[in-house]
Amino acid sequence: MLSRPVMLLGRVPAPRLRLSAFRLRSQSSLASTIGDFTAKLHHPKFSVAARDVRILLKPTEFHDQLKEMIERAQTRIFISSLYLGSMESDLVVSLQRALERRPHLRLHMLFDFNRSTRPEPKSTAKLLAPLIAQFPERVHISFFRSPSLRGLMAKLVPPRFNEGWGTWHAKIYGVDNEVMISGANLNKSYFTDRQDRYIHFSASDQQRLSHYCFDFIRTVSNFSFRLLPPAKDSLPEHSVRTEEYNLRWPLPETHPHQIHGFAQTALTSLQESYRHLTSEPLDPGKFALYPLMQAGQFHIRDEEQTLHLLFEHLNSVQNSRALVDLTSGYFGLYEPYQKLVLESSNVDCRIVAASPRANGFYGSRGVSGRIPEGYTLLEQRFMNAVAAANRQNSVQLTEWEREGWTYHAKGIWVSDTDPDALPKLTIFGSTNLNSRSAHIDSELSFLMVAPEGREEAALRMRRKLFVERNYIRAWSKPWKGAERKVRLGTRFLAWLVGGML
Known part of the structure; x- marks a missing residue:
C-alpha cells in the first residue's frame, strides 16, 4: 500500500523543488528486475547517453x-x-x-x-x-x-467537431x-x-x-x-x-x-526497418529508448502491448512493491489500462488529472464547454471501480490546478514505493492513455529505461526524472470530483460520444 499518505496526497510548494531538498535513493530493489521486462520488448531500441x-x-x-x-x-x-x-x-x-x-x-x-x-x-x-x-x-x-470520418458524417459534422x-x-x-x-x-x-x-x-x-x-x-x-x-x-x-x-x-x-x-x-x-537495434547491447551508463506507436484504427498497438507487459512484470516482482505515477490532461483511462491498475495488487498507483478549471475546454462555448464535466463523470466512474476493487489505499487520484494555467501533461514514471526513490523508467510523448489515444488518434510515445548500476551520469538523469515528476505533483491536490454534480445532459453526451472524450 502507499506509504506516508499525507506526504503523497499533500501539495508540495513549487519554490521548494530543489534537488538538494530531497533524500534521493540510488538503490532500488525494483531496478534489478527491469531487465526481465525489457527483454520481452521487440520494438526498436536507441541507446541514449544521460549527458545528452x-x-x-x-x-x-x-x-x-x-x-x-x-x-x-x-x-x-x-x-x-x-x-x-x-x-x-x-x-x-x-x-x-x-x-x-x-x-x-x-x-x-x-x-x-x-x-x-x-x-x-x-x-x-x-x-x-x-x-x-x-x-x-x-x-x-x-x-x-x-x-474514420467518412461518408455522410464527413459532410454533416461541423469543422469544430x-x-x-x-x-x-x-x-x-x-x-x-x-x-x-x-x-x-x-x-x-x-x-x-x-x-x-x-x-x-x-x-x-x-x-x-x-x-x-x-x-x-x-x-x-x-x-x-x-x-x-x-x-x-x-x-x-x-x-x-x-x-x-x-x-x-x-x-x-x-x-x-x-x-x-x-x-x-x-x-x-x-x-521493422529499425528493429535490428533491439538486439544491440546497451552501453554501460546509457538509457534505452523505445518508440511506441499507437494507431488503433490501423491495428498498431505498441503502447498497449508494452503497458500490459510492464504491469504484468511489476505485479510479479517478489519482495518489492512498485509505484506507478500516471498523469493525463484528459483523464479517461482506457478500460484495459484501468483493469491493469485495479488488478495489479503488487503495484501502487498515484494519478494526477486536470481539475475542471485546468482543462483546456473550461469556459468554452456550446457543447465543448461540457467536456470538463464529462471528464469528471469518467473520474467518478473510475473511483467507483477503485472502491469496488477495494484498492482505495493503493490507488489515489489527485487533480492539478494552478491559477491561470491549464494542464496537458501526460505519461508514466515507475519507481519503488518509497517517495524518495528515483524513477527507473518513464513513458512520455503524445498519448493521453485514454480511449481516444488507444483507438482513434495516431500517437507516438517513448519508453525510456535507466541502466543497471550506479554510474553518476545515470543517477543524475534519474534525479531529473524525480524532479520532473514532483514538479508536476507540486500543483496537485486531493480529488474533489466526488462532490461535483454532473448534469443529465452531460451524461447523455458522454454516452453519445463514447470513446471520443
Missing part, C-alpha cells in the same frame, strides 16, 4: 528551446504536431529566416488535416502557405486525415540530429501557461533517434495531403483546391477514407 538528455519543466523553456533549435538548424528541420496556432506568425518568420540563411536547409512538417484546415482567417494551412510559395523545392508540409473521429497527435520537434519529444502543440498557451512535458535529446550522439523520427514523419506524409501553392494545374483525384492553397492527395488510386491497409503496412515496415 535535458528535461525541461516550463512552457517558456519549451518555446525557447524550439526557437534555438530552429536558429541553429543546418540541413533539416522536421516537426510533427496537431496544429500551428493562429497567433504563431513569429514562429513562421523564424522558419522563413532559417531557410533564407541556409540554402541547403529543408523543412518537413506534418499536422492534422481537420484541425489545420478549419475555415478561419489564420488556419495552419493559411499560415504556412507563404513558405511553400517562397521555397517550393525545400519545404514539404503535409496534413494527415483520419479515415470533426476531430472527434481521430487526429494526428504525435509531437516531434527536431533539427539535424537533435530531437525534442513533447505532448505540447505549437500554440501560445503551450509556450506560456499550459503545463506539459518536454524532453530534449542533444545532437552529439542521437543520429539514429533523429533519423527514426524524421523517417516517421516522412512515412506518414506518404499517405497525407501535401500543401501546395494555389496553382491552376490539374490535381490528382481526391485532392482539394482552395483560393489560398491546394492540398494534393499522393495516392490517387486509393481513397483517403480507405488508407487503413496502406498505413498499417507503412508504419509496420518502419518499425
Whole structure:
C-alpha cells in the first residue's frame, strides 16, 4: 500500500523543488528486475547517453528551446504536431529566416488535416502557405486525415467537431540530429501557461533517434495531403483546391477514407526497418529508448502491448512493491489500462488529472464547454471501480490546478514505493492513455529505461526524472470530483460520444 499518505496526497510548494531538498535513493530493489521486462520488448531500441538528455519543466523553456533549435538548424528541420496556432506568425518568420540563411536547409512538417484546415482567417494551412510559395523545392508540409470520418458524417459534422473521429497527435520537434519529444502543440498557451512535458535529446550522439523520427514523419506524409501553392494545374483525384492553397492527395488510386491497409503496412515496415537495434547491447551508463506507436484504427498497438507487459512484470516482482505515477490532461483511462491498475495488487498507483478549471475546454462555448464535466463523470466512474476493487489505499487520484494555467501533461514514471526513490523508467510523448489515444488518434510515445548500476551520469538523469515528476505533483491536490454534480445532459453526451472524450 502507499506509504506516508499525507506526504503523497499533500501539495508540495513549487519554490521548494530543489534537488538538494530531497533524500534521493540510488538503490532500488525494483531496478534489478527491469531487465526481465525489457527483454520481452521487440520494438526498436536507441541507446541514449544521460549527458545528452535535458528535461525541461516550463512552457517558456519549451518555446525557447524550439526557437534555438530552429536558429541553429543546418540541413533539416522536421516537426510533427496537431496544429500551428493562429497567433504563431513569429514562429513562421523564424522558419522563413532559417531557410533564407541556409540554402541547403529543408523543412518537413506534418499536422492534422481537420484541425489545420478549419475555415478561419489564420488556419495552419493559411499560415504556412507563404513558405511553400517562397521555397517550393525545400519545404514539404503535409496534413494527415483520419479515415474514420467518412461518408455522410464527413459532410454533416461541423469543422469544430470533426476531430472527434481521430487526429494526428504525435509531437516531434527536431533539427539535424537533435530531437525534442513533447505532448505540447505549437500554440501560445503551450509556450506560456499550459503545463506539459518536454524532453530534449542533444545532437552529439542521437543520429539514429533523429533519423527514426524524421523517417516517421516522412512515412506518414506518404499517405497525407501535401500543401501546395494555389496553382491552376490539374490535381490528382481526391485532392482539394482552395483560393489560398491546394492540398494534393499522393495516392490517387486509393481513397483517403480507405488508407487503413496502406498505413498499417507503412508504419509496420518502419518499425521493422529499425528493429535490428533491439538486439544491440546497451552501453554501460546509457538509457534505452523505445518508440511506441499507437494507431488503433490501423491495428498498431505498441503502447498497449508494452503497458500490459510492464504491469504484468511489476505485479510479479517478489519482495518489492512498485509505484506507478500516471498523469493525463484528459483523464479517461482506457478500460484495459484501468483493469491493469485495479488488478495489479503488487503495484501502487498515484494519478494526477486536470481539475475542471485546468482543462483546456473550461469556459468554452456550446457543447465543448461540457467536456470538463464529462471528464469528471469518467473520474467518478473510475473511483467507483477503485472502491469496488477495494484498492482505495493503493490507488489515489489527485487533480492539478494552478491559477491561470491549464494542464496537458501526460505519461508514466515507475519507481519503488518509497517517495524518495528515483524513477527507473518513464513513458512520455503524445498519448493521453485514454480511449481516444488507444483507438482513434495516431500517437507516438517513448519508453525510456535507466541502466543497471550506479554510474553518476545515470543517477543524475534519474534525479531529473524525480524532479520532473514532483514538479508536476507540486500543483496537485486531493480529488474533489466526488462532490461535483454532473448534469443529465452531460451524461447523455458522454454516452453519445463514447470513446471520443
